[in-house]
Amino acid sequence: MSAGCVWITGASSGIGLALAERMMRDGWAVAGSARSADALSALESKHQGKFFAYPLDVADEVAARDVVARIRQERGGLDMAVLAAGTHEPFEVEDFRTEVFGKLVGINLMGVVNCLAAVAPGFIGEKRGHIAVVSSVAGYGGLPTAAAYGATKAALNNMTASLKFDFDRHNVKLQLVCPGFVRTPLTDRNPFPMPFLMEPEDAADAFYRGLQSDRFEITFPRRFALILKLLNMLPYGLYFRLVQRGTGK
Template identity: 45%
Template sequence: MSDLPWRLAWITGAGTGIGRATALALAERGCDVLVSGRRYEPLNEVVQTAVESGLEGRIRPLVLDVTRPGAYRQALDTIEREWTLPDLVILNAGTHHAMTLDEFSVKPCRDLMEVNYFAVMSGLEVLVPAMRRRGRGQIACTASLAGYRGLPTAAAYGASKAALINACEALQVELQGTGVRLQVINPGFVKTPLTDRNRFEMPQLISAEEAARALLKGLTSNRFEIRFPRLFALFMASLKLLPDNLYFRLIKRGTGFE
């Protein structure tokens, strides 16, 4: 039996990275987990890892393209028919595309907003009413510390995550007292297939397993925002307090864009 407050969890973007590691961490502690992603093969690999490791919780794959209209409604209908409405949902699917000033184009901005923001809103549109009808539930949305302030090459990515943070804050205000809890997850640099694309040294880079442990700790806390790693998160938070001119000078120097 799980020592966690959830019997069934659902994680999108669970084939790799933080989603995969969190699914395994939940199953290790006895929680059943539905793992979603666009491709079946990575999801099945997560299932096989759980079986081979003898984890107490069961992991089941559910292929899902979060950007397809109606996909969340169809997926949730399947989940409720075959299992039940999940106690915990982690909307973790997301993508990244670095864009320098010379490469600036509206297309990456639209593409990243579609996955990192609008797809999450589509999930919330379906999940929040269902959990409100039941009178309880927990949803966590993966944003990023990059959403705190504008960073070089992240005009598209950071903006999509900033929009998500803002939306979650707005919704949580109204969700108070409904029995449904919304949290935002703001990771720093976590070693995943996405961050493997980065061409710069990533400060305080942590493993997906370390991120999953921090995430589970945050999910069982009373905090709205779950952020990690701790020192890098504090540093990023401090940047929000700087006057704009000082911030721009420091970031330009610190990131080598002088």
């Protein structure tokens, strides 16, 4: 994979940060976006000439378009977009709050939609480009405490698969990234055991290898993703019993 300029949202922490650091080591210029301007500024100072800060709330459609326009102008173009910004909030029916769904839909789903709307025209016009949408294995099927989070990720899975037909016509590479459990501030909120938990650096290596492949879906750890896919092929009665046993919920 030739190095160029990559835009990474959610670049100030978690998987987004780990991937940014991995790609910089391989010669990529990273245009990093997140809501925390201070965190991005610190990364820009630490990685001078390699990391470039573009603060952004992905829920703001107009701001997303402005950021992409600035990146293209200031960095001399754009080769790849990794849409990794997202958040998680555990949800249980005893504390049913519609605002939790609204918040996660606004960031996890519409945030990606806003960023896609910002990058798609340029890539389509150039008949080139690479987009990676970061979802989650939680989108494969219902999991305890993930009613809001999992719903947004299931929507991303469906949307990205649907859009692949269109992007293929324009020679734009589109990939779906479904991580399992990676040690981040978000997964620290999970009140249940997390099998196959990965460190961010290991996840970033797997992520980067996937970007260099021709696979539509990038998963890691792959064994965990396969287990969840197989579970979701089972009758619901058996699925619920096995997930309850595995999570203790």
